[in-house]
Amino acid sequence: MSNQDRPVERAAVCCPGLLDAPLSEHDAAELAPVFKALADPVRLRLLSMIAAQGDGEVCVCELTPEFELSQPTISHHLKLLRQAGLIDCERRGTWVYYWLLPAATDKLAALLTRPAGDRVA
Known part of the structure; x- marks a missing residue:
């Protein structure tokens, strides 16, 4: 599935910002x-x-060489990111390709963003 074929993720507001x-x-x-x-x-x-x-x-073949960890360990970490809903993947032959799920990071950003004009301590 190419990036153009994937559904566009919209930021879902799960909760109000922390402030x-x-x-x-x-x-x-x-x-x-x-x-x-x-x-x-x-x-x-x-x-x-x-x-x-x-x-x-x-x-995944591009990610693994960047770490001094085994391929199964990298795959385990990627699995945990997938389970948390931050990334998704697709197997193509021997390799697995990963991409970010922007709605998840947008939700985190909305939660952690303080309203404009708030005083910084």
């Missing part, structure tokens, strides 16, 4: 696995590498 109101128990439970996935330096770097791709997707 608007405290998170509900449900929203906190929904977001915790995403933040847990991002709390690992390898996964954070993988997400950054995937997001930075000019054509929108990257082969």
